[in-house]
Every structure is written in structure tokens, then in C-alpha cells.
Amino acid sequence: MVRIIVGTLLYLNDGKITLRQLPEIISSKDRKSAGKTVSAKGLFLDEINY
Numbered sequence: 420m421v422r423i424i425v426g427t428l429l430y431l432n433d434g435k436i437t438l439r440q441l442p443e444i445i446s447s448k449d450r451k452s453a454g455k456t457v458s459a460k461g462l463f464l465d466e467i468n469y
Contacts, residue, residue, distance in 0.1 A: 422462065426454035 427444060430436045436444070436454070444452045 422456045422459060423450070423453050425462075426457045428454070429457065430454035 427436070427441070431438065431441060431454075
């Protein structure tokens with residue numbers, strides 16, 4: 420899920436989607452409307468706060 424969110428945010432950064440589209444993508448719960456799934460390479464859990 421995190422990899423999909425990061426991919427969607429990268430689409431936003433690249434101008435492929437707009438900020439107004441972001442809530443629609445999330446609420447649609449349709450994976451096809453989200454950004455690409457980024458590679459797991461370099462992704463790690465840094466800290467957990469409770």
C-alpha cells in the first residue's frame with residue numbers, strides 16, 4: 420500500500436495528476452486510478468511512534 424501511495428504522489432509531483440484528483444483517487448478505492456507501484460528497493464521502516 421505504501422508503494423502505491425508513493426507512486427501516486429510521484430504522479431502528482433510529475434504533473435500527471437492534480438491535487439484535486441488525489442482525494443477522488445483515494446475515495447474511489449480503485450487501484451487502476453492510482454499511480455504506479457514503486458520498487459521496494461530503498462524503502463525501509465525508519466521509526467514507529469505510539
